[in-house]
Amino acid sequence: MLPQALRLARLDVLHDLSQRLAGESVGGYFGECLDALQSGSSARVGLAFAYDERLELVADRGLPASHQPLSALLRGASTFAERCLATRKPVQSVDLRADRDGVDDAGELLALGTPSVLAVPVLDFRAAVAAFVLLFPSPADVDAETITFARSVANLAALRSQRERRTEIKPTTEEQEQTAHMVSLGLLTATVAHELRGPAGALLLQQEELKRISEQLKLLDDGADPALNESVSELSELSADIGTAVTRVRETVEQLSMVSRREVAPEHVELGEVVAESLSIARPHLERRGVNLSTGFEPGCYTIARRDNLAQVVINLVLNAMDACLDTSPPEVTVRVQTAGEHVALIVEDNGPGVPAAAIPHIFKPFFTTKERGAGTGLGLKICSDVVSAHGGHIEVHERVGGGASFRALLPRARENSGLLALPIAAASRAPRSPVRHKQVLVVDDDPVFSRTIRRSLKPHDVRTCGAASEAQALLLDSRYTPDLVLCDVFLPGANGNLLHARVARQRPEVARRFVFVTGGALGKEEAAYLRASGCTTLFKPVELKSLLELLEDASPASGPPNTVKTLLQEPPSSSNRFG
Ligand SMILES: Nc1ncnc2c1ncn2[C@@H]1O[C@H](COP(=O)(O)OP(=O)(O)OP(=O)(O)O)[C@@H](O)[C@H]1O
Ligand SMILES: [Mg+2]
Numbered sequence: 001m002l003p004q005a006l007r008l009a010r011l012d013v014l015h016d017l018s019q020r021l022a023g024e025s026v027g028g029y030f031g032e033c034l035d036a037l038q039s040g041s042s043a044r045v046g047l048a049f050a051y052d053e054r055l056e057l058v059a060d061r062g063l064p065a066s067h068q069p070l071s072a073l074l075r076g077a078s079t080f081a082e083r084c085l086a087t088r089k090p091v092q093s094v095d096l097r098a099d100r101d102g103v104d105d106a107g108e109l110l111a112l113g114t115p116s117v118l119a120v121p122v123l124d125f126r127a128a129v130a131a132f133v134l135l136f137p138s139p140a141d142v143d144a145e146t147i148t149f150a151r152s153v154a155n156l157a158a159l160r161s162q163r164e165r166r167t168e169i170k171p172t173t174e175e176q177e178q179t180a181h182m183v184s185l186g187l188l189t190a191t192v193a194h195e196l197r198g199p200a201g202a203l204l205l206q207q208e209e210l211k212r213i214s215e216q217l218k219l220l221d222d223g224a225d226p227a228l229n230e231s232v233s234e235l236s237e238l239s240a241d242i243g244t245a246v247t248r249v250r251e252t253v254e255q256l257s258m259v260s261r262r263e264v265a266p267e268h269v270e271l272g273e274v275v276a277e278s279l280s281i282a283r284p285h286l287e288r289r290g291v292n293l294s295t296g297f298e299p300g301c302y303t304i305a306r307r308d309n310l311a312q313v314v315i316n317l318v319l320n321a322m323d324a325c326l327d328t329s330p331p332e333v334t335v336r337v338q339t340a341g342e343h344v345a346l347i348v349e350d351n352g353p354g355v356p357a358a359a360i361p362h363i364f365k366p367f368f369t370t371k372e373r374g375a376g377t378g379l380g381l382k383i384c385s386d387v388v389s390a391h392g393g394h395i396e397v398h399e400r401v402g403g404g405a406s407f408r409a410l411l412p413r414a415r416e417n418s419g420l421l422a423l424p425i426a427a428a429s430r431a432p433r434s435p436v437r438h439k440q441v442l443v444v445d446d447d448p449v450f451s452r453t454i455r456r457s458l459k460p461h462d463v464r465t466c467g468a469a470s471e472a473q474a475l476l477l478d479s480r481y482t483p484d485l486v487l488c489d490v491f492l493p494g495a496n497g498n499l500l501h502a503r504v505a506r507q508r509p510e511v512a513r514r515f516v517f518v519t520g521g522a523l524g525k526e527e528a529a530y531l532r533a534s535g536c537t538t539l540f541k542p543v544e545l546k547s548l549l550e551l552l553e554d555a556s557p558a559s560g561p562p563n564t565v566k567t568l569l570q571e572p573p574s575s576s577n578r579f580g
Pocket of ligand 2: 381
């Protein structure tokens with residue numbers, strides 16, 4: 001039984017800890033928990049292991065600096081952490097001197113003069129996310145009340161972890177909400193397309209059967225009975241109408257599945273060829289409405305792209321142009337493909353009223369439409385700009401000479417018969433400010449096209465890519481790897497870039513200083529505040545190659561003193577060397 005004074009002291013410790021952990025700006029809260037555990041118990045050494053796909057030490061207290069080898073000691077302690085994470089219960093070894101069975105490197109734990117070990121799990125709902133391992137000098141120190149106290153501290157840590165997780169996944173900005181909207185829309189369209197394809201196919205077969213039966217009836221009766229004759233004609237008409245309606249459903253289903261399809265790999269394509277193919281889908285719509293279509297394709301305009309994605313861009317731009325010029329007489333749409341410096345351009349123009357200046361800032365936002373209710377979803381241009389920026393390009397809107405709108409989708413140009421994207425001319429001809437040294441760059445982004453574009457464009461530097469924060473974390477916490485520059489997307493699957501940065505900063509501050517955040521748009525309040533406080537550069541997508549090369553030139557050698565990073569909250573650039 002603990003003396004009353006010690007019990008009260010522990011209550012004080014818990015109270016104090018709960019106050020501090022509830023605060024807004026508590027960083028490294030596992031360290032705070034270890035402090036609380038040490039001041040409220042006789043643990044001589046405290047270690048905190050976090051578990052996020054793999055076990056890692058995130059804080060330690062009371063370890064003598066001289067103790068060697070540390071790795072063996074940590075392995076010993078992590079044996080206990082693993083056991084308690086597996087059972088989700090406290091694990092105790094009363095006296096390691098008598099019971100060291102199955103404990104790796106027990107000798108190292110004993111060398112500290114701490115034969116008693118207690119490990120308590122941090123349970124975030126039902127998942128064990130961390131463990132505290134405490135080393136005591138005497139078996140008598142670990143009694144039931146000490147275990148209860150350690151569990152209370154772990155519970156407080158768990159609350160804090162839950163809070164952090166909640167804020168991580170909460171959509172805080174318009175963009176995040178829109179992203180969620182788009183994701184659910186993608187899932188919805190895929191499901192709807194899937195559900196409609198079956199019945200539409202069946203209806204088409206049934207309609208053909210109906211047509212066959214009505215033709216047979218016509219042959220059997222041979223026009224002898226006028227009433228039957230009339231009914232058979234009606235049947236034929238009905239069957240033809242059903243055929244037209246079902247074909248429309250099928251076309252819509254195919255368009256829907258295009259929106260949600262992502263699996264086709266990018267390939268080396270001639271833009272004019274893809275555009276001509278895609279126009280075969282749009283042309284009947286234009287003809288039906290009496291819109292003149294003229295085309296002009298410069299040969300040899302190569303790029304690396306997904307064909308089906310490009311078709312979406314062509315169809316959306318052409319149908320928009322068609323809608324815009326229906327009231328002009330005669331309505332005209334022009335589609336051209338031509339080279340434009342280091343880009344290839346798809347230009348779609350119409351002789352309609354043009355895009356009103358006030359609407360221009362909004363037309364690429366999802367669900368913005370000026371069309372009548374039911375006529376437009378407001379997703380066409382959003383899809384176009386997503387596709388084009390995912391391929392490393394961008395879209396421009398101009399006024400057409402002579403009135404009307406001119407949309408230009410610019411994509412990085414590729415050489416003929418080559419898988420390589422051409423380096424933007426400005427970058428290739430730019431005189432380097434310092435002698436070229438092959439620098440190490442890590443790109444952390446879940447968009448493989450963006451990562452590949454950066455890798456190609458930063459040749460001959462050594463560019464590694466990671467699609468997830470956990471993968472990047474494992475790489476960056478490994479002391480054998482110190483990149484010159486870490487280009488880190490802010491919104492990543494699993495854990496956001498700011499969280500990755502915070503984790504790296506705890507263990508390798510020299511690497512954390514080499515981060516450059518990259519973001520596709522509006523940041524949440526928390527992310528924006530974190531990025532500002534981090535002092536790291538933030539670049540907005542589409543990223544200018546010029547900015548990247550400058551950052552790379554400015555990056556001090558990885559083995560030398562760390563970079564002094566400037567805060568550069570750069571507005572989306574208007575020039576052309578950009579990546580999506
Ligand atoms: N060629 C054009 N001329 C004038 N305005 C245009 C043109 N293209 C697009 N717009 C404007 O941009 C808006 C958004 O276009 P977007 O393609 O995203 O959606 P939408 O055409 O309205 O609907 P949908 O989802 O069916 O494509 C249009 O509603 C229109 O106001
Ligand atoms: Mg549209």
